[in-house]
Amino acid sequence: MTRASRPAGLASEVLVAADAVSLGYGRTIVVRDVSLHIRPGTATGIAGESGSGKSTLAKALVGDLTPMAGRVTVNGRSWSDVHRRDPERRRVQMIFQDPYSALNPRMTARQAISETLTVVCGVPRAEAGQRAGELLTRAGLSGAAIDARPHRLSGGQRQRVVIARAIACEPDLLIADEPTSSLDVSIQAQILDLLVDLREERGLALVLVSHDLAVLRHMTDTCLIMRDGNVVERGPTERVLSQPQHEYTRTLVAAHQGEETSVGSHHGAEEDT
Amino acid sequence: MTATTQAGSQTEPAPGLRRRSWRLRRIHVPSWLVVVAAAIPILIVILGFLLPTITGYSTSAFVAQPLQAPSWAHPFGTDQFGRDILVRCFAASHIDYLVAVVGVGISATLGSLIGVAVASTRLKWIDWAVMRIADAVIAFPFIVLALAFVVVFGSDTGFLGLPQGMPALFAAFLLVGWAYYARLARSQAVSLRSRDFVTAARLMGYSNARISLRHVMPIVMATTMAYAVGDAIITVSLTASLSFLGAGIGPPAPEWGQMMFDGRSLLEIAWWMTLFPALLLVVSGLCLAIIADHSIKRIEDRA
Amino acid sequence: MIDSHVRDGAGPDGEATSATVAEIGGLAISIAGREIVSRVDLAIAASESVGLVGESGSGKSVTCRSLIGMLGFIGASITSGQVRIAGRDMTSASQRQWRQLRGTTVSLVPQASLAGLDPLIRVGAQLSEVIRRFDSRADTAARSLELLDQVQMRRPGEVLRAYPHELSGGMRQRAMIALAIAGRPKLLIADEATTALDATVQRSVLQLLTRLRAELGMALLLVSHDLGVVRTATDRVAVMYAGTVVEQAASTRIFNRPRHPYTAGLTAADPALVPPGQRLRSLLGDPPQPGAWAAGCRFAPRCGYRQEVCDESLPPLIVAADGDAVACVRAAEISL
Numbered sequence: 001m002t003r004a005s006r007p008a009g010l011a012s013e014v015l016v017a018a019d020a021v022s023l024g025y026g027r028t029i030v031v032r033d034v035s036l037h038i039r040p041g042t043a044t045g046i047a048g049e050s051g052s053g054k055s056t057l058a059k060a061l062v063g064d065l066t067p068m069a070g071r072v073t074v075n076g077r078s079w080s081d082v083h084r085r086d087p088e089r090r091r092v093q094m095i096f097q098d099p100y101s102a103l104n105p106r107m108t109a110r111q112a113i114s115e116t117l118t119v120v121c122g123v124p125r126a127e128a129g130q131r132a133g134e135l136l137t138r139a140g141l142s143g144a145a146i147d148a149r150p151h152r153l154s155g156g157q158r159q160r161v162v163i164a165r166a167i168a169c170e171p172d173l174l175i176a177d178e179p180t181s182s183l184d185v186s187i188q189a190q191i192l193d194l195l196v197d198l199r200e201e202r203g204l205a206l207v208l209v210s211h212d213l214a215v216l217r218h219m220t221d222t223c224l225i226m227r228d229g230n231v232v233e234r235g236p237t238e239r240v241l242s243q244p245q246h247e248y249t250r251t252l253v254a255a256h257q258g259e260e261t262s263v264g265s266h267h268g269a270e271e272d273t
Numbered sequence: 274m275t276a277t278t279q280a281g282s283q284t285e286p287a288p289g290l291r292r293r294s295w296r297l298r299r300i301h302v303p304s305w306l307v308v309v310a311a312a313i314p315i316l317i318v319i320l321g322f323l324l325p326t327i328t329g330y331s332t333s334a335f336v337a338q339p340l341q342a343p344s345w346a347h348p349f350g351t352d353q354f355g356r357d358i359l360v361r362c363f364a365a366s367h368i369d370y371l372v373a374v375v376g377v378g379i380s381a382t383l384g385s386l387i388g389v390a391v392a393s394t395r396l397k398w399i400d401w402a403v404m405r406i407a408d409a410v411i412a413f414p415f416i417v418l419a420l421a422f423v424v425v426f427g428s429d430t431g432f433l434g435l436p437q438g439m440p441a442l443f444a445a446f447l448l449v450g451w452a453y454y455a456r457l458a459r460s461q462a463v464s465l466r467s468r469d470f471v472t473a474a475r476l477m478g479y480s481n482a483r484i485s486l487r488h489v490m491p492i493v494m495a496t497t498m499a500y501a502v503g504d505a506i507i508t509v510s511l512t513a514s515l516s517f518l519g520a521g522i523g524p525p526a527p528e529w530g531q532m533m534f535d536g537r538s539l540l541e542i543a544w545w546m547t548l549f550p551a552l553l554l555v556v557s558g559l560c561l562a563i564i565a566d567h568s569i570k571r572i573e574d575r576a
Numbered sequence: 577m578i579d580s581h582v583r584d585g586a587g588p589d590g591e592a593t594s595a596t597v598a599e600i601g602g603l604a605i606s607i608a609g610r611e612i613v614s615r616v617d618l619a620i621a622a623s624e625s626v627g628l629v630g631e632s633g634s635g636k637s638v639t640c641r642s643l644i645g646m647l648g649f650i651g652a653s654i655t656s657g658q659v660r661i662a663g664r665d666m667t668s669a670s671q672r673q674w675r676q677l678r679g680t681t682v683s684l685v686p687q688a689s690l691a692g693l694d695p696l697i698r699v700g701a702q703l704s705e706v707i708r709r710f711d712s713r714a715d716t717a718a719r720s721l722e723l724l725d726q727v728q729m730r731r732p733g734e735v736l737r738a739y740p741h742e743l744s745g746g747m748r749q750r751a752m753i754a755l756a757i758a759g760r761p762k763l764l765i766a767d768e769a770t771t772a773l774d775a776t777v778q779r780s781v782l783q784l785l786t787r788l789r790a791e792l793g794m795a796l797l798l799v800s801h802d803l804g805v806v807r808t809a810t811d812r813v814a815v816m817y818a819g820t821v822v823e824q825a826a827s828t829r830i831f832n833r834p835r836h837p838y839t840a841g842l843t844a845a846d847p848a849l850v851p852p853g854q855r856l857r858s859l860l861g862d863p864p865q866p867g868a869w870a871a872g873c874r875f876a877p878r879c880g881y882r883q884e885v886c887d888e889s890l891p892p893l894i895v896a897a898d899g900d901a902v903a904c905v906r907a908a909e910i911s912l
Binding site for chain 3: 049050154156157184185186187188189190192193196211212213214215217218219251252254255256
């Protein structure tokens with residue numbers, strides 16, 4: 001039993017919801033009419049290839065992007081009504097794909113976390129340094145690394161700092177956008193294990209965006225498959241990946257397993273995206 | 274700590290694209306040279322203070338026969354008024370360096386603040402407007418502007434005990450200098466703001482002010498400083514040029530450009546009047562250039 | 577020390593026969609005085625598909641570069657051992673000698689990125705240039721189309737007239753493969769060639785490589801950090817860690833019955849290879865970078881089976897009767 005879940009009593013509560021949301025930049029529409037509910041303690045996956053809109057959807061879920069149509073709500077309130085310093089902000093946090101870009105290059109790990117603790121969680125400055133150290137240790141960072149700047153840390157260590165920062169103020173939901181794509185296989189396993197542990201410990205909900213179906217299968221209960229801005233299939237991860245119903249899902253699954261696809265003839269290769 | 278490790282991050286050039294002969298050979302500046310380059314201007318300034326006491330000559334008094342060639346008594350010779358050039362040369366550094374440091378320091382800070390602020394504003398038209406003003410300022414010929422200021426302020430105005438002409442010079446440098454830094458800072462700030470750590474800061478609820486001042490600004494300043502040192506060289510030369518044109522620091526304050534101005538018609542008979550100020554100017558520029566290059570390298574390595 | 581080679585057709589004293597297209601024996605490579613590859617033994621027979629797997633710091637990319645004579649470009653040099661291509665000792669060969677082999681005997685397809693193709697020259701022109709290099713009187717138009725057809729490129733005419741940035745990632749990769757096979761090489765090295773591609777595109781590119789192998793009788797060296805990719809497209813896999821080869825075995829066996837603790841660790845950590853519902857068993861710590869290697873077995877600091885004997889010296893790569901090889905002094909005792 002590897003996945004945490006909250007007791008059924010709280011299942012009716014919705015943390016973040018997207019209602020018929022369309023997203024885009026300028027005149028380009030990247031996500032079309034997508035609806036989605038995230039409940040406490042659940043782990044939801046969003047799968048798709050490049051250009052599918054999954055990262056854009058993640059941005060909207062965390063409140064960083066205003067929808068062109070529809071709305072995204074957090075605990076019933078639309079994100080556009082939630083201001084920068086609103087405490088609601090803390091409840092949804094994000095983990096990024098490139099851990100180096102996600103850290104201020106001039107701050108040590110401890111400094112970065114301390115700042116979050118004092119500014120966002122209201123921890124007194126005197127205590128912040130120590131609490132930061134504890135959080136970082138919990139995230140698996142060893143002694144000397146805690147006071148090191150990002151350029152001295154490995155990819156896995158940086159990602160741990162990013163995770164520590166994201167959980168510092170006890171969020172309810174963690175949105176992870178390809179958190180392990182740029183990491184070595186053995187480090188990826190460490191980070192995924194860490195996420196699983198933290199979820200169990202704190203009852204966190206998780207939205208995991210990934211192109212890697214195996215990771216999704218391992219980490220999530222339900223998932224959505226996206227293609228060109230649309231959700232083509234959704235359901236329990238196990239079912240979607242072992243008995244895919246939509247043709248695109250089937251191709252995706254087959255691609256990951258290395259079996260012969262149904263369109264394996266000479267010029268029948270799938271349209272290169 | 275181990276350095277960054279990333280799977281599949283080794284992007285190699287295609288075979289043959291990187292031929293050895295195409296690689297630019299970077300001149301390696303040994304670190305001792307950088308130390309020397311940093312020490313020389315300091316030495317010059319100190320000598321500027323000490324020489325009048327050591328030699329007994331002041332910078333403005335007429336101490337000897339005019340137009341004497343370099344000798345033991347006057348190693349740099351004397352000028353047309355009989356003032357000792359050695360003492361004046363080194364004392365001139367105070368003025369030139371002061372204008373450079375203060376002018377560049379204020380321009381850089383002010384300009385960077387404007388650039389970062391403009392990059393983070395939600396009102397895009399302000400961003401546009403400020404940048405167009407900056408463009409206009411940069412496009413305008415600087416010397417003309419400086420001369421205009423001299424006319425307005427009057428080159429005789431001694432302000433706060435500063436040498437004549439200095440307020441006009443400061444005004445000119447500040448009014449123009451900020452624009453370069455604003456543009457530089459803005460483009461850096463824009464690219465920094467697209468990095469995930471700024472997104473993370475926004476998501477955590479940091480105010481725009483905090484993000485700009487405590488996160489973006491320090492990074493911007495680090496790179497801006499390297500440019501600023503190079504700018505200082507230009508400022509020193511510009512000050513000298515303006516004084517040479519008669520629009521900068523007025524007499525009797527010693528200043529390299531002005532000293533060269535005095536000596537230009539006497540070049541054949543009193544070459545020392547022009548040579549030594551020019552020499553110090555060039556040496557100062559060279560030292561600043563080495564320091565600037567070193568700072569840029571340090572910043573590149575860090576990034 | 578050069579151990580005997582794993583392939584049939586290679587004599588016990590390491591002599592290459594015509595069946596071996598590339599061979600590395602006891603190779604050590606350094607960059608600026610720092611050793612980054614310590615002792616690699618690898619042999620690739622004609623038409624064979626070999627996978628080279630490793631994480632960062634393993635030295636797998638540098639090893640590839642040694643097979644195509646590109647060490648000089650990254651400031652690396654061979655400090656011991658040898659490299660033989662098609663029977664010829666190329667260890668200290670000059671660039672001119674390498675140029676004779678590149679494209680015709682051994683060819684490289686790099687990672688899919690814009691940098692692999694000249695962005696200012698149309699794809700057709702780049703293809704023609706390469707074709708003419710091997711046969712100055714060739715009908716480049718016909719041969720270009722033939723090559724694009726071989727790499728299953730749709731709308732080849734348009735592709736020839738296009739610039740690299742106008743193509744999708746998958747199409748660019750196919751174009752680079754076309755460039756690489758233009759000279760009908762005996763060995764194609766694909767260095768993370770499918771890493772930056774979407775899964776479906778990755779799959780079709782791998783299928784393409786496998787087909788080309790059959791059609792052209794070409795050997796394939798597939799370098800990747802992705803175990804899934806390597807497992808399905810190769811006959812044999814070599815696993816590298818911290819500059820050495822630690823295990824070599826048939827790809828059908830190596831992930832099911834690994835003999836080296838590192839291979840076992842990789843397998844247990846890869847979500848693609850772990851049945852759903854089962855927990856990933858992650859290895860602790862990070863792979864070491866060159867310069868930070870332990871004196872004995874370099875995996876020992878992270879190994880659950882470490883004992884004193886492991887720290888004594890670098891374990892040799894020992895070949896078993898079935899051709900598999902493992903570099904672990906405790907291999908016989910431990911069951912993974």
